[in-house]
Amino acid sequence: MPKQLPIILHPNSLLRQKSVEVDLEMIKSPEFQGLLLDMEETMKKKDGAGLAAPQIAKNIRVIVIFHDEKTIFLINPKITSKSWAREIEEEGCLSVLNDKGEIIYAPVERHKKVSCVYLDAQGAKQKIRAEKILARIIQHEVDHLDGILFIDRIVKNKK
Numbered sequence: 219m220p221k222q223l224p225i226i227l228h229p230n231s232l233l234r235q236k237s238v239e240v241d242l243e244m245i246k247s248p249e250f251q252g253l254l255l256d257m258e259e260t261m262k263k264k265d266g267a268g269l270a271a272p273q274i275a276k277n278i279r280v281i282v283i284f285h286d287e288k289t290i291f292l293i294n295p296k297i298t299s300k301s302w303a304r305e306i307e308e309e310g311c312l313s314v315l316n317d318k319g320e321i322i323y324a325p326v327e328r329h330k331k332v333s334c335v336y337l338d339a340q341g342a343k344q345k346i347r348a349e350k351i352l353a354r355i356i357q358h359e360v361d362h363l364d365g366i367l368f369i370d371r372i373v374k375n376k377k
């Protein structure tokens with residue numbers, strides 16, 4: 219049975235590290251497959267749109283996203299193209315809470331569309347072309363793998 223994992227909170231140095239890639243052998247291991255399911259469970263229990271492995275204290279390049287009623291696992295994701303067009307929307311993060319323990323939201327500028335290559339849960343190469351909310355989630359989660367939080371990108375003066 220998948221289990222809910224503890225989510226680490228900002229400030230924490232694990233959220234600020236560059237995470238390492240996962241190899242095929244590791245992807246195929248039962249431990250890793252179990253971790254994917256635990257990450258999915260954790261994201262859903264917390265009502266998150268996405269979760270990156272550093273948030274559960276693992277500095278590996280693994281993301282889980284819930285979009286359009288589907289779970290997508292992205293392993294070693296690389297954003298390969300970004301639209302010139304950007305947009306500003308509010309974002310929040312399961313690892314960034316206020317002193318009452320509530321998620322805070324703030325405006326962040328992101329590319330409207332991105333393409334991303336990654337390995338799926340079976341280790342097969344995939345490519346996704348995303349726009350709007352999904353593009354935003356991918357950019358937010360890939361940032362986590364590079365030690366970047368959305369609070370680093372808050373837009374001070376809304377255009």
Ligand SMILES: [Zn+2]
Pocket residue numbers: 310311312313358362
């Ligand atoms: Zn986040």
